[in-house]
Amino acid sequence: MARVYNFSAGPAVLPEEVLKEAAEEMMDYRGCGMSVMEMSHRSKTYQTIIDEAEADLRDLIGIPDNYKVLFLQGGASQQFAMIPMNLMKNKVADYIVTGQWAKKAWQEAGKYGKANKIASSEDKTFSYIPDCSDLPISEDADYVYICENNTIYGTKFKTLPNTKGKTLVADVSSCFLSEPVDITKYGIMYGGVQKNIGPAGVVIAIIREDLITEDVLPGTPTMLQYKTHADAGSLYNTPPAYGIYICGKVFKWLKKMGGLSAIKELNEKKAAILYDFLDQSSLFKGTVRKEDRSLMNVPFITGSEELDAKFVKEAKEAGLESLKGHRSVGGMRASIYNAMPVEGVEKLVEFMKKFEAENA
Numbered sequence: 001m002a003r004v005y006n007f008s009a010g011p012a013v014l015p016e017e018v019l020k021e022a023a024e025e026m027m028d029y030r031g032c033g034m035s036v037m038e039m040s041h042r043s044k045t046y047q048t049i050i051d052e053a054e055a056d057l058r059d060l061i062g063i064p065d066n067y068k069v070l071f072l073q074g075g076a077s078q079q080f081a082m083i084p085m086n087l088m089k090n091k092v093a094d095y096i097v098t099g100q101w102a103k104k105a106w107q108e109a110g111k112y113g114k115a116n117k118i119a120s121s122e123d124k125t126f127s128y129i130p131d132c133s134d135l136p137i138s139e140d141a142d143y144v145y146i147c148e149n150n151t152i153y154g155t156k157f158k159t160l161p162n163t164k165g166k167t168l169v170a171d172v173s174s175c176f177l178s179e180p181v182d183i184t185k186y187g188i189m190y191g192g193v194q195k196n197i198g199p200a201g202v203v204i205a206i207i208r209e210d211l212i213t214e215d216v217l218p219g220t221p222t223m224l225q226y227k228t229h230a231d232a233g234s235l236y237n238t239p240p241a242y243g244i245y246i247c248g249k250v251f252k253w254l255k256k257m258g259g260l261s262a263i264k265e266l267n268e269k270k271a272a273i274l275y276d277f278l279d280q281s282s283l284f285k286g287t288v289r290k291e292d293r294s295l296m297n298v299p300f301i302t303g304s305e306e307l308d309a310k311f312v313k314e315a316k317e318a319g320l321e322s323l324k325g326h327r328s329v330g331g332m333r334a335s336i337y338n339a340m341p342v343e344g345v346e347k348l349v350e351f352m353k354k355f356e357a358e359n360a
């Protein structure tokens with residue numbers, strides 16, 4: 001078996017242990033004589049799988065009882081509509097636009113009400129997080145929206161914006177479970193799991209109960225109401241059953257690793273290996289303002305498109321996959337999610353050193 005080091009931004013690397021366990025259970029899940037893929041989502045066995053997944057996630061983050069955990073579909077992108085449809089009672093929301101995903105969410109919200117862009121870092125190709133300590137928060141804003149970790153640009157909010165008492169909604173797709181969080185600071189925290197948790201097809205939304213109401217925008221489809229899924233324990237219709245099962249395994253893996261504080265330490269260690277190298281390299285340069293650097297997505301360039309392409313090609317030949325930057329920004333990007341071993345980052349830096357020496 002030849003596994004590469006996979007630096008893809010998403011779908012992305014998963015813990016090898018989890019994949020092996022899933023493989024072992026593929027044909028016969030614990031004596032059921034069938035795969036989890038083939039199992040009724042109304043069966044007792046599946047109920048245990050989804051209940052355990054939720055319990056382990058609650059345990060990892062420390063989610064209090066007044067928050068619901070929902071397993072949804074439609075990708076993170078569907079939340080761009082679902083959030084305003086469910087939350088825009090005054091039809092006003094404030095958006096902090098720090099990248100393509102936040103921008104898409106802001107544009108989508110504009111279909112349902114007044115979506116104010118109250119801060120942006122687009123002036124410098126989203127290479128920093130704007131100062132959010134004293135923003136012009138709208139008096140009647142239903143919520144303030146951020147994308148906490150900007151997957152494409154490699155920036156991360158190190159402190160949450162001052163929302164002046166308004167509900168904070170955060171897309172955490174690419175930093176989900178990468179470090180401890182205080183969920184009580186959020187009204188909604190959500191993310192597609194295919195970056196840091198599991199296979200594509202599952203979105204996890206953690207929502208404060210008072211935000212889950214029947215008072216949604218007129219015409220909101222049943223499937224796009226949080227209440228539909230909250231009332232049914234995420235089993236209103238067939239959920240992405242296999243994906244949730246894998247997420248559950250990743251939660252158990254994280255608990256075994258020591259939980260979110262331990263994984264944060266490991267993530268900091270990995271990121272430091274790469275950033276320390278970038279900071280002293282004569283060829284490669286990081287593209288993000290230092291204080292805003294993400295622990296998960298690390299974009300870098302050589303300054304020459306030709307060399308960038310050569311690097312990506314030769315890295316692939318060396319077993320270092322998917323280092324090409326997002327099509328909108330070019331250059332390179334190494335996504336070093338929870339499941340990327342330290343060794344993978346060390347191998348990458350080793351390769352970068354060699355490439356630098358050969359192409360100086």
Ligand SMILES: *Cc1c(COP(=O)(O)O)cnc(C)c1O
Pocket residue numbers: 010074075076077078101147149150151171172173174192195
């Ligand atoms: C990948 C990503 C998305 C889009 O996710 P889909 O599940 O493809 O809709 C949204 N936000 C962030 C931060 C992402 O990284």
